[in-house]
Each structure stands twice: as structure tokens, then as C-alpha cells.
Amino acid sequence: MFTAFFSIIIALLFYFTSSNAPPFESVALLSAIFASVGGLMIFMLGIILILSWSLLQKAENKISPRIIEVFNKDLLLKASVIWLFCFALANYGFVLDLLFFNLFAKKWILLVWFVWLGISLDVLLLLVNRIATYLSPFEVAAKMTKAAHNSIRESKEGDLCDWIDSLSELLLRAVERSSLSLCISVNNELALIARGFFQSSKSFSQPEVDAQSRELGISDKASYTLFFLLQRLEMIYERAIEKRFEPLCSNLVAVLGKITISAADYDWSLISPPLHFLGKWTHLALEHKISEVGPKAIYVLLEVGRSIIEEKNIAYSALKEPYQSIIQHMESITREMFRQNKKTSIAVLMQPFKDLKELLKGTTVVNHPDTPGLILILDRILGEFNELDMIMKTLPPVPEIPKDLLQE
Numbered sequence: 001m002f003t004a005f006f007s008i009i010i011a012l013l014f015y016f017t018s019s020n021a022p023p024f025e026s027v028a029l030l031s032a033i034f035a036s037v038g039g040l041m042i043f044m045l046g047i048i049l050i051l052s053w054s055l056l057q058k059a060e061n062k063i064s065p066r067i068i069e070v071f072n073k074d075l076l077l078k079a080s081v082i083w084l085f086c087f088a089l090a091n092y093g094f095v096l097d098l099l100f101f102n103l104f105a106k107k108w109i110l111l112v113w114f115v116w117l118g119i120s121l122d123v124l125l126l127l128v129n130r131i132a133t134y135l136s137p138f139e140v141a142a143k144m145t146k147a148a149h150n151s152i153r154e155s156k157e158g159d160l161c162d163w164i165d166s167l168s169e170l171l172l173r174a175v176e177r178s179s180l181s182l183c184i185s186v187n188n189e190l191a192l193i194a195r196g197f198f199q200s201s202k203s204f205s206q207p208e209v210d211a212q213s214r215e216l217g218i219s220d221k222a223s224y225t226l227f228f229l230l231q232r233l234e235m236i237y238e239r240a241i242e243k244r245f246e247p248l249c250s251n252l253v254a255v256l257g258k259i260t261i262s263a264a265d266y267d268w269s270l271i272s273p274p275l276h277f278l279g280k281w282t283h284l285a286l287e288h289k290i291s292e293v294g295p296k297a298i299y300v301l302l303e304v305g306r307s308i309i310e311e312k313n314i315a316y317s318a319l320k321e322p323y324q325s326i327i328q329h330m331e332s333i334t335r336e337m338f339r340q341n342k343k344t345s346i347a348v349l350m351q352p353f354k355d356l357k358e359l360l361k362g363t364t365v366v367n368h369p370d371t372p373g374l375i376l377i378l379d380r381i382l383g384e385f386n387e388l389d390m391i392m393k394t395l396p397p398v399p400e401i402p403k404d405l406l407q408e
Contacts, residue, residue: 030109031095037117038091044124045084052131063137063173066166070143071134080127087120137182141170145189152193152200157221161228164193168232175239175248183248190229191258197225198266226263226270230256230277237281241288249285250296253278257300261307264322271308271322275301279329286336294337298352301326301333305356309365319370324377327356331381338388346389353378353385 052071060067071077094109133139148163167186174182201222233252240248256278263270278297285293305326308319334349357378360371 027098031098034091034094034098034113038088038095041084041088041091041120041124045081045088048124048128048131049081052134055131056134059135059140063140064144064166064170066144066162067134067140070140070147073147074130074143077127077130080123080130083123084120084127087116090116137170137174137179138185141167141182141186141189144170145193148193149196152197157225160193160197160225164190164225164229164232167193168236171236172239175236175243175245178243178245180245180247183245184251187248187251187255190233191255191262194226194229194259195262198222198262201266222263222266222270223273226259226273229259230274234277234281238284241284241290244288244290246290246292249281249290249293253281253293253297253300256281257304260304264304264308268318268322272325275304275322275325275329279332282329282333283336286333286340289340291337291341294333297333298330301330302352302355306359309359309362319365319368320373323360323370323374327353327374327377327381330356342392346385346392350382350385353381357382 056068056071091113094113097109133143144163144167148160148167151157151159151163167190171183171186171190174186233256237249237252240252256274260271260274260278263274278300282293282297305323308322330352334352338344338346338349357375360366360374360378365371
């Protein structure tokens with residue numbers, strides 16, 4: 001905005017300091033200046049748009065096939081192009097007025113032209129910077145996320161799934177390039193989309209089945225969108241496992257926990273599917289000896305249980321099904337972790353179950369009818385771990401074979 005501000009200052013100084021006669025007495029000179037600026041603006045605008053399409057086609061292959069669609073729907077870009085084109089045409093309008101019509105005084109034409117020129121230069125710079133954002137995968141992901149949220153507000157289920165698909169493809173390409181920061185950024189964007197979708201679905205103003213859902217044959221938008229997102233994330237997770245991209249695997253498990261909490265906020269019946277995927281993903285990581293995912297999944301499951309109790313109204317909700325699922329997955333993962341590494345501390349494996357037990361014994365759920373049954377399940381698991389700990393302590397240590405003997 002510096003150029004616009006500077007042009008306004010010049011115009012004001014010219015207005016208050018000049019006499020009634022403008023500094024450019026020659027109509028031919030003024031006309032030549034206006035015509036040259038108008039032609040230069042059209043030439044620059046054409047060059048920028050041509051180069052932008054060439055760069056976008058390359059970005060389409062590297063970032064996402066839908067980047068051009070996002071570009072075409074950018075209202076700020078359209079407004080900038082229209083502004084610059086109108087300024088270019090206005091220059092020729094000024095030329096016609098000076099040469100033939102004489103409707104406006106030259107002094108006022110110069111004042112308007114100075115201000116318009118300064119603003120147009122800023123708009124031109126804005127246009128270039130805006131186009132440059134489409135070359136950054138981070139910016140493209142943010143624009144796609146914004147488009148997805150617009151689809152949620154407009155109840156366009158088909159468009160929402162398309163944007164989720166596009167973000168998933170962008171994420172998959174980021175996995176291939178091992179771009180951890182981009183992967184985590186897009187994962188977080190997908191979690192925000194899921195949260196916005198479930199929050200919007202709770203609104204009475206949102207139809208249960210929109211026009212696009214009916215065309216697609218979707219009767220339950222929430223379940224369809226949840227499974228659509230989980231399937232895309234699973235595809236990415238499996239690719240991350242193949243590349244042994246441990247930080248991304250852990251981040252995807254954490255994102256899945258956020259999605260579970262968002263689904264629980266909408267409907268308790270939607271808790272089980274993401275928990276099923278979480279358990280499945282964790283076992284897949286442990287099978288591939290990616291040990292970092294196991295403790296992360298246990299922590300995520302515990303936080304999901306904590307969130308349900310602390311943030312949701314559970315007075316009239318059934319705790320049995322979701323918490324049995326949480327406990328079942330925690331038990332299965334801890335047993336697999338111990339099976340793979342017998343040196344794992346039993347006390348460390350028991351601690352999440354103790355934390356969950358203390359959580360269930362808290363004041364908010366202690367009187368819930370499902371709480372005693374869940375505590376019994378936890379006591380059974382803790383008892384089994386205590387027995388296992390006693391057995392491990394009685395076993396003699398396994399003697400280490402010297403390396404020189406192994407080499408012989």
C-alpha cells in the first residue's frame with residue numbers, strides 16, 4: 001500500500017500547490033503518457049497471466065491436480081485483474097477526453113490518474129504475490145481447507161469429499177518427498193475439516209441430506225464423510241509405513257484421536273470406527289517394528305477417554321461401548337508391545353490403565369451405572385499384569401553369549 005499512499009500524497013501536493021494551469025500544458029504529451037501507461041499495463045497483465053498458467057501447470061504435477069480449479073475460483077485474483085484492466089482502459093478514456101471531448105479539466109484528470117496509478121501498482125504487486133502463493137504447497141493446502149469449510153457451510157457433500165480427496169493426494173505426494181512439515185500441516189488441516197463438519201452437522205439449520213448427498217445416494221452424511229476421510233488417511237498411513245516414516249505415523253495416530261473426539265461430540269455411535277482404525281494402524285506399525293507408534297497410540301486412547309469424560313455431557317450417555325473399545329485397544333497394543341520386547345517395564349505398561357481407572361473413579365462419572373463394570377475390566381487387566389510382573393521377576397536372567405563365540 002506504500003505506492004498508493006505515496007501517489008495520494010503527490011496528488012494532494014499537486015492540488016494545493018499548483019496553479020489552475022496544470023504542469024503539462026501539452027495535450028499530446030499527456031495523451032502519450034496515458035496511452036503508454038495503458039499499453040504497458042495491458043502488456044504486463046498479459047505476461048503475468050501467461051507465466052502464471054505455465055507455472056500452475058508445473059505445480060499441478062507436483063502439488064495437486066485441482067490447483068488450477070482453486071486458482072480459477074480465487075475472487076481476489078479476479079478482482080485484481082479486473083481492476084488493472086479497467087485502469088488500462090481508463091487511460092485510453094483519458095486520451096479520448098483530452099483529444100476530442102474535453103469533458104474534464106486536465107488538472108482533475110491528472111489528480112485521478114495519479115491516485116489510480118498508485119493503487120494499480122499496489123494491486124499489480126498483490127496479483128504477483130497472490131499467484132506466487134499457488135507455488136507453495138502450504139498455501140495451496142490452506143486454500144483447499146478454506147474451500148472445504150465453504151462446502152461444509154453450503155451443505156455440499158460432494159464438494160467436501162472432493163476437497164478431502166485433493167488434500168489427501170497432496171499429502172500423499174508430500175509423503176513421497178518425505179516432507180514432514182507439510183505432512184503434519186495437511187494432517188492438521190484434515191482434522192480441522194472433520195471438526196468443522198461435525199460441529200456444522202449438529203446445527204439445526206443444516207439439512208440432514210443435502211442435494212448433492214441425494215444425488216450420490218448418501219443417506220447418512222456423518223458416517224459417509226467419516227469413513228471417506230478414514231479411508232484416505234489409511235492409504236497415506238500405509239504408504240508412510242512402507243517408507244518407515246515414523247514421525248508421520250505417530251502424527252496420523254494423533255490426528256485420528258482428534259477426529260475421534262470430534263465424532264464423539266456429534267454422535268457416540270461414531271466413536272468405534274476411528275478407534276478400530278487406530279488399533280489396526282498401531283498393530284501394523286508394530287508388525288513393521290516401528291515402535292514409536294505404540295506408546296503414542298496408548299497416550300491418544302487415554303486422551304480420548306479423558307476428553308469424553310471432561311468435555312462431553314455423559315449423564316445420560318452409555319459409557320460401556322466406547323470405553324470397552326478404548327480399553328480393548330489399549331490392552332491389545334500393550335500386550336503386543338510386551339511380546340515384541342520382553343524388557344519393557346511392566347509398570348510402564350500398567351500406568352495408562354491406572355490413569356484410566358482413576359479417571360473413571362472421578363466425581364463426574366463415579367455414580368454412572370456403567371462405571372463399576374468398566375473398573376472391573378481394568379482391575380482384571382491390572383491383575384494380569386501384576387501376575388506377569390511376578391513371573392518375570394522369578395525368571396533367571398538370560399545369559400549373554402560372547403560375541404567371539406557367536407563368530408566361531
